[in-house]
Amino acid sequence: MPPVSLELDTKQLAEEYEKVSVERQFRAGKRLIAELALSRGENVLDVGAGTGLLAEYAASLVGPTGCVVGIDPLPLRIDIANRRSQLGLSFKVANANDLSEFKENWFDAAYMNAVFHWLPDKRVPLQQIFRVLKSGGRLAIMSGAKGNSNPLHAVRERVMKRPPYDQYQRASGAVAYHVTPEELRDHLTEAGFTIARLELRQREHPEASPDEMIQFSEASSFGNFLGHLPVELREAARADIKIELASALPLQTVRQGIIAVAIKP
Ligand SMILES: C[S@@+](CC[C@H](N)C(=O)[O-])C[C@H]1O[C@@H](n2cnc3c(N)ncnc32)[C@H](O)[C@@H]1O
Structure with missing residues (x-):
């Protein structure tokens, strides 16, 4: 499968994500912070600040004498985030794989909220964050965990295997690059962090309507959910997915998330 694409976002998806x-x-994210x-x-x-809602909240906690910088590789999300810019809160288009524009040992804290599972490579982003944190600096991560059972993803997989969709190569979509708590611990340790907290949280989540589920997945996957299909096929794909979802109502997702807090020694 090709990697998750950062080229499929649209203005509409970014506004919907907001x-x-x-x-x-x-x-x-507020609990993570x-x-x-x-x-x-x-x-x-x-x-991976997205449209900047959480960064704005973080800025309210550090106040005008502090500083929050939000980065995200998607310019359309940063366009929305920039509407929130104020004294002590700024945003930049940047990728977790390259934080070279930031000084070494400069940040007191960093976080990735619902971002880590979108990173195909875990090693470089963690090394980059380690470099820009001060000694004693904290990193908090909330990531989807391997083992999530989302009925929508299973249905999408089934539908995409059928013609005419099967002729288009799809990215891993909303399934992304989940890790186990052990894998996350290993990644953090390898980057030089000590682990202050690592916890798997699991909860059953009653899903909204098929329409809302699809809308959420398209927006939060920045277009990867169906973006590999030609535009003219996407509406038919949504309809096919909805039919299958409707036959499985009521829908229940088991959400597994990992919360980790790590410290740069
Ligand atoms: C589900 S959103 C979470 C956004 C935000 N953190 C929040 O809590 O609302 C996932 C975000 O990860 C970002 N992302 C994906 N790949 C990334 C990368 N290589 N570096 C930084 N951010 C990335 C996406 O652009 C997207 O905004």
Whole structure:
């Protein structure tokens, strides 16, 4: 399968993400940020900031004497995030694989909220974050864990195996690059971090309507959910997925997420 693409985002998907993430990623992100116990005046890096909702919240915690920088490789998401820019809060188009524009030992804290599972390579981003954190700096990660059972992903896989969709090579889509807690521990340790906390959280999640599920997946996968298909086939694919989902109602997802807090010694 080709890697997840950063070329499939659209203005509409970015605007939708801004709305649909409020009840999910933003809520979970606030809990993640609590793990960092941010103080006034601290410098914070949000890696994969998306549309900047959580970075704005982090900025309210560090205050105007602190600084939050949000980076994301998707320019359309950063366009939305930039509407939030203010004293002590800024955004840049950048990739976790290259944080060379930031000084070594500069940030007190960094976080990746719902981002780590989108990274095909875990090693380089963690090395990059390690470099820009101060000694004693904290990194918090909330990542999807291997073993998530999402009925939507199973249905998508089945539908994409059928003609006419099967002739288009799809990326790993919303399934992404999940890790186990052990794998995350190994990645963090290998990058030089000590682990302060690592926990697998599992909860059953009643799903919304098929329409909402598809909309959420398209927006939060920045177009990877169906973006490999020609535009004219996508509506038919959505309809086929909806038919299968409707026959499996009520839908229940078992969400497994990993929360990790690591410290640069
Ligand atoms: C589900 S969104 C989470 C956004 C935000 N952290 C939040 O909590 O709402 C995943 C984000 O990961 C970003 N992402 C994907 N690959 C990345 C990379 N290589 N470096 C940095 N961010 C990346 C995407 O652009 C997207 O904005």
